[in-house]
Amino acid sequence: MTNRSAHQRHLPTSPFKAPAAQAIKDFTLGDRVSHDRYGLGRIIGTELTGGAVLVDFGSSQTRIVSPYTGLHRL
Template sequence: MTPRSGAQARRLASSPFAPKIEAEVECFEIDDRVSHQTYGLGRVVGKEAAAVTVDFGNRRMRVVSPFHKLERL
């Protein structure tokens, strides 16, 4: 058996073993207007490394990354 070189093996696009493409995580800034699928419209009032705090008027929620249900307006 011969040792493998450092090159990665090529895979077909339809292969079930193809590496997963990671979605880009959106970055939010303080005072950004946002919309959440469950809580509605809000404004970013706090920012952490992996979460944002959003004021939705009647409540403040901490939304953790990745922000699947949160979009910037």
């Protein structure tokens, strides 16, 4: 059996396009953000080594790790 979740390499001779690399999002303190689940918030902390940000959504503070899925800068 094979593991389908494993990364498959792209052959240069393939007629299909290689999957596009996701752009790395960069947030700084004080940035206003929107999250798909939590709503509007503000960045109140960043972790350089862990690749995570701490976001204050008013009613709660949430730590969101990289690749920051669902988090968008306003």
